[in-house]
Amino acid sequence: MKKYVMLFTFTLIMAVGILTWGIFSRNSVVPVSIVKVNPVTVENSVTCSGRVERVSMRNVYTPSAAFVSRVFVQLGDKVAQGQPLMEIQVPSANTGASDSSDSDSDGTYESLLNQYSGQNQVTTKTITSPYEGKITSLSVTNQGYVQAGTPVAVISDSSDMLQIRLSVNESQISEIKPGQKAVITGVGFKNTAYAGTVKSISSEAKQVVSTTGQETVVEVIVSVEKPGSDIKPGYTAKAKIITSQNQNVLIAPYDAVRADKEGNEYVFTLKDKKAQKTPVITKREFDDGFEITSGLSGNEEVIANPDSVSNGTHVILKEEGTVSSNG
Incomplete structure (x- = not known):
């Protein structure tokens, strides 16, 4: 009888021990991505x-202030x-030259004549198109007045050739060269990304006022390849x-790279279902993370995020699976 009691007790202890070890083992395994x-x-x-x-636009001006x-x-x-x-x-005496006093006119034919009262004759001139094209802006009407x-x-x-006139900060302009490729996007054509090429870089910088204050920029022209009907002149673009x-x-990834107190960088790699501390050396920074040059x-x-692991920690992959680096 005692033999059976001892056997039962031993079996119970073993079962409890196995159960306890299983729970401990499960709790000591860290889920990771x-x-x-x-x-x-x-x-x-x-x-x-x-x-x-x-791509090609030309402003048309009058020779002076005119009716x-x-x-x-x-x-x-x-x-x-x-x-x-x-x-x-235009007044005959001022044909071909502008007069700053014209800005005082109230914009009527009578005021224009009165302004040159005395004896100046009025000359009629015809403004012609400087070249073949399409009228894309017209700022005057019949019986209107135009300033010089x-x-x-x-x-x-x-x-239908289009281009983007960009403002590039002086701190970045040295990186840009004619012939470089570009990807063009904008809120007005948010469903399309157009290819482009850097065509020209201005030889002079200029000062502009931005939300952060005054900055120095250089104009860069980027062509738009095969523009569609959704991209239009006047739209803002990036x-x-x-x-x-x-x-x-x-x-x-940035979150995967850590450094110790001495500044030595490392990552944790997966080795036989354990976290293995692996020293690395980084160099450049990109949108997706650090460049690894050694290790x-x-x-x-x-x-991916080793906050909960140390060297030798048992790990298990999370249910969502792995994440692949795409650079």
Whole structure:
């Protein structure tokens, strides 16, 4: 009888021990997410904003302040080079020159004549189109008055070629070169990303006022390849200009890279279901993380956020699976 009691007691103790060890083992295994670090191609880029415009535009001016007696065209009309656009009247004594006193006129034909009262005759002149194109802006009407130096019309190339006029901060302009490729996006055409190419860089910088104060910028022109109907002149746009590309680069996410008190960097790789502390050396920073130049050779599984692990910790993959580095 005692033999059976001892056997039963021993079996019970073993069962409790096995159960306790199982619970302890499950509680000591840390769930983690991993990133597979493989060689990728990474890009360096500069992103800046600007405005969409037609490739070729030309402002049309009057020779001086003038009264517009007749307008022969409408917005959207196609015109030929030399075609009459409007008829204006200017004082004969001031034909071909502007007069700053014209700014005091109230904008009527009578006031224009009174301003030059005395004896100046009024000369009628015809303003013609400087070249073939399309009227994309018209700022005058019949019986209207125009100040000197104000464009009365804008004529654009009749083709559908578009470009982006960008403002690039002086701290970034040295990275940009003609011929570099760009990706163009904008809120007005949010469902489309257009390819582009840097065409020209201004030889002079200028001062502009921004939300952070005054800054120095350089204008950069980027062409738009195969523009669709959703991108229109006047829209704001952003251009991501690709300044360089590097192949076979190992990228580890920022959260995966840690440093000890001495500043030595390391990651935790997955080895036989355990976290293994692996020293690394980083170099450049990219959108997705640090470039790893030493310590990893590629195809390693790196613990994405190792806050809860140390060297030798048993780990298990989370149910959502792994995350692959795409550079």
